Amino acid sequence: MITTVASLALPVDEKLKIQKNRIQPEDGADSPKRISVVTGIHGDELEGQYVCFELIRRINAQKEKLRGTVDIYPALNPLGIDSITRGIPAFELDMNRLFPGDVKGNMTEYLAARIVEDLAGSAVVLDIHASNIYLTEIPQIRVNALHEEQLLPLAKEANVDFVWVHGASTVLESTLAYSLNSIGTPTLVVEMGVGMRITRTYGDQMVVGIFNLMKKLGIWEGETEKVRQPIVSNDSEDVAYLNAATGGLFVPAVKHGAQLRKGELIGEILDPLSGNVRDEVRAPMDGMLFTIREYPIVDEGSLIGRLLRVPSQ
Amino acid sequence: MNKVTIYEIQGLYRDNFRVTGYEFGEGEEAVCIVGSMRGNEVQQLYCCSGLVKKLKAMEEAGKLTPGKKILVIPCVNPYSMNIQKRFWTVDNTDINRMFPGYDLGETTQRIADGVFRVISSYRFGIQFTSFYMPGEFMPHVRMMDTGFEDTELAKQFGMPYVVLRKVRPYDTTTLNYNWQIWERQAFSMYTTTTTRLDKKSAKEAMRGILTFLHKQGIAEYHGHDGYRSQVVKDVDMVSVRTTEAGLFDPSVSVGEEVEQGQILAYLVDACEGEVIETLRAPVDGIVFFMHGDALTYADTAVFKLVVRAVI
Numbered sequence A: 001m002i003t004t005v006a007s008l009a010l011p012v013d014e015k016l017k018i019q020k021n022r023i024q025p026e027d028g029a030d031s032p033k034r035i036s037v038v039t040g041i042h043g044d045e046l047e048g049q050y051v052c053f054e055l056i057r058r059i060n061a062q063k064e065k066l067r068g069t070v071d072i073y074p075a076l077n078p079l080g081i082d083s084i085t086r087g088i089p090a091f092e093l094d095m096n097r098l099f100p101g102d103v104k105g106n107m108t109e110y111l112a113a114r115i116v117e118d119l120a121g122s123a124v125v126l127d128i129h130a131s132n133i134y135l136t137e138i139p140q141i142r143v144n145a146l147h148e149e150q151l152l153p154l155a156k157e158a159n160v161d162f163v164w165v166h167g168a169s170t171v172l173e174s175t176l177a178y179s180l181n182s183i184g185t186p187t188l189v190v191e192m193g194v195g196m197r198i199t200r201t202y203g204d205q206m207v208v209g210i211f212n213l214m215k216k217l218g219i220w221e222g223e224t225e226k227v228r229q230p231i232v233s234n235d236s237e238d239v240a241y242l243n244a245a246t247g248g249l250f251v252p253a254v255k256h257g258a259q260l261r262k263g264e265l266i267g268e269i270l271d272p273l274s275g276n277v278r279d280e281v282r283a284p285m286d287g288m289l290f291t292i293r294e295y296p297i298v299d300e301g302s303l304i305g306r307l308l309r310v311p312s313q
Numbered sequence B: 001m002n003k004v005t006i007y008e009i010q011g012l013y014r015d016n017f018r019v020t021g022y023e024f025g026e027g028e029e030a031v032c033i034v035g036s037m038r039g040n041e042v043q044q045l046y047c048c049s050g051l052v053k054k055l056k057a058m059e060e061a062g063k064l065t066p067g068k069k070i071l072v073i074p075c076v077n078p079y080s081m082n083i084q085k086r087f088w089t090v091d092n093t094d095i096n097r098m099f100p101g102y103d104l105g106e107t108t109q110r111i112a113d114g115v116f117r118v119i120s121s122y123r124f125g126i127q128f129t130s131f132y133m134p135g136e137f138m139p140h141v142r143m144m145d146t147g148f149e150d151t152e153l154a155k156q157f158g159m160p161y162v163v164l165r166k167v168r169p170y171d172t173t174t175l176n177y178n179w180q181i182w183e184r185q186a187f188s189m190y191t192t193t194t195t196r197l198d199k200k201s202a203k204e205a206m207r208g209i210l211t212f213l214h215k216q217g218i219a220e221y222h223g224h225d226g227y228r229s230q231v232v233k234d235v236d237m238v239s240v241r242t243t244e245a246g247l248f249d250p251s252v253s254v255g256e257e258v259e260q261g262q263i264l265a266y267l268v269d270a271c272e273g274e275v276i277e278t279l280r281a282p283v284d285g286i287v288f289f290m291h292g293d294a295l296t297y298a299d300t301a302v303f304k305l306v307v308r309a310v311i
Helices: A049-059 A078-082 A107-119 A145-155 A169-172 A174-180 A202-215 B042-060 B078-084 B107-119 B151-157 B171-172 B177-183 B197-217
Strands: A001-010 A013-024 A036-039 A068-071 A124-129 A137-146 A162-166 A187-193 A231-233 A239-243 A248-252 A265-271 A276-282 A287-293 A303-308 B002-009 B017-024 B029-036 B068-075 B123-130 B136-137 B140-144 B159-163 B185-190 B230-235 B238-242 B246-250 B263-268 B275-280 B285-291 B301-305
Touching: A001 A107, A013 A049, A013 A078, A013 A107, A013 B285, A036 A049, A036 A107, A036 A202, A036 B140, A049 A124, A049 A187, A049 A202, A049 B285, A068 A107, A107 A174, A107 B246, A124 A174, A124 A202, A137 A145, A137 A174, A137 A202, A145 A187, A162 A287, A169 B171, A174 A187, A174 A265, A187 A202, A231 A303, A248 A276, A248 A287, A265 A303, A287 B029, B002 B107, B017 B078, B029 B042, B029 B107, B042 B068, B042 B123, B042 B197, B068 B107, B107 B177, B123 B177, B123 B197, B140 B177, B151 B159, B151 B185, B151 B197, B151 B230, B171 B177, B230 B301, B246 B285, B263 B301
Parallel strands: A036 A068, A036 A124, A124 A187, A137 A162, A162 A231, B029 B068, B029 B123, B123 B185, B140 B159, B159 B230
Antiparallel strands: A001 A013, A013 A068, A137 A187, A137 A287, A239 A303, A248 A265, A265 A276, A287 A303, B002 B017, B017 B068, B136 B285, B140 B185, B238 B301, B246 B263, B263 B275, B285 B301
C-alpha cells in the first residue's frame, strides 16, 4: 500500500510528497517486525532505486512467504532526484545533515522529523547511498564505532563485500543513521556503485542481502541465497586514501576492486594541453582498491581512490 | 601594505587558484579579517575590499599601531565567485564546512587547512559571512556559544546586536567555531545582504571593525562609536513562520519596530492572486531577519523578531 509520510504545498501549484510502499502478508499473518529500506536522501545517488524496485518485485512474486512488514521509501528527497541535485534544491542543504529534524521547524526540518518518526521502531533500517558522482564503491556498509556492537552482526548478514567501522565525528550526528541508531532503531548505511548510474549487479547483490536479513529477523520464510562474508575493518590504518597530488585528467590503469601490490601503478594524472604526465598514482601499500575515481577531472586533493589492507588468508 | 599568497593550487585549464591576503604592519598577529568563502558572497567581498582601501590609507597616514599586524583576506574562493557558483566548482563542497582542514585531504579540506594554518595564530578573527537562507539581516556580530566567547568584547564593534548562536553539530567545521576552539576570539560579521551590494550596512560593518581596532589599540580611528549593542541569543528570537506556500509580500522592512498584531506580510496564491495567509507580529519586536525571495515555502521562518523589552 502506498502512503504519504509527509506532504507540503510548494509555492506554485505543486505538492511535495514523501511516499512509502508498505508490504504486508496478505493472509494477515502479521509479525510485529518491520524492515525499512530508504534511499534517495542525496538526489544524485540512484543505485537504491533499482534495489527498491527489485525488492518489491521479488516479494510480490512469493508474497505468501512474507511474515512481517516491509516499508520501502525510494525517494526521501524527491525534488533532488528530479533535478539531479545532491542536496535539497533551493535550500542548497545536504538533507543528511538535518536529522533528527524538528516537526515545528522549517520545511526541511519538518520533513526530516517526519521521516525519523515514521522509521522509528523498525527492526532494521537500510539507508542506501551510491557514493557520489565522482567515485565508485564496492558494496559496503559503514558503521559508526559508537554503534558497532549492535550493528556489526546485522551488517555481516547483508551480503556486502566490506564493513567499514569508522570513528565517531560530531558532524555525522546530523545524519539519518545516527539519529535512528541513537533512539534504538538499528540503521545500516550502505554505500555502493556511483552517483547518477545504476549498477545492476550491485543492486541484485543488495537485494539478496536484504532477503537474508529479513529471514534472520523472521520477516521472510522463503528460500534465500548464501551471503558473502565481508571484510570487516575497524582500524583506520587499514584504509589508505589516495588524493591527487596535482590537478589534471585521471586515467586509471587498473580495474575497480583490483588486488594491488605496494608500488603498483593505479593510474596517471595527465595534462591534455601539454601532453605531459603530471603524476603517477601508485599503491602506497598492498590492498584492494575498493574505491576508484569515476569522474576524470581532478583538482589537487581530489580523492582518486581508497585502498583496503586485506587480511592475509 | 604587503600583498601575499596565502594558498595556491595549480589549475588545469584555469589560472591557478589563489587565496590572496593583504598584510598591514608587522609584529604581533593581532587581527585577521576574512571575506567571501562562498561564491555568492559579494557583499562580504565588498566589505573587505573597502577595508583594504581604508587600512592602506590609514597605514600611509601612520594611523596603524606599530608592532601589530593586520591580515585581510577578501576572498577565500575566487574560483567559485568567478563562475557564480555558491560552493566549490568541481564537487560542490562548502569550504566553510571543512575547518580546521586537512593538508592531505580533499581539495576544500586542503584549502581550509592552508588558510587556517596562516590565520589561526591571529588573536582576533573576524569573518564576513552569510546565512543559508536568502534574506536580509539587521547588521550584527555573531558568536558561537562555545564557552570561549566574550560578549563584552563583541560589544566593542558597536553594532546594533551581538547574537549568541547555540552550536549545532554541523557548526563544528566552520571557521568561526574552530577559531574559538583554538582559543582565539572569533566574530562573524553579518551585514544586510549577500549577493547584492548594500553600501549602508557595509559602511556600518567597516566602521564597526575600525572602532574595534581602535578600542583594542591596533589602529587609531576616530569615527562614530556606534550602538550600545544588545546581546541576544538566537534561541530567544521569535520566528514568524508561514503555514502556506506562495508569493511573499512583506509590509515591513528589516530594522523596523513592530507591535504585537501588526501585519508583517501577506502570502498570496501564486496563480490566483488571493491572499491566503496574513502574517502578524506575535510580540512587540524589531524585525531582525526577513525572508528575501519573492516565493516562499510552507513552514518557513520568514521573519525573526527580537523581542522589545517592556519599558
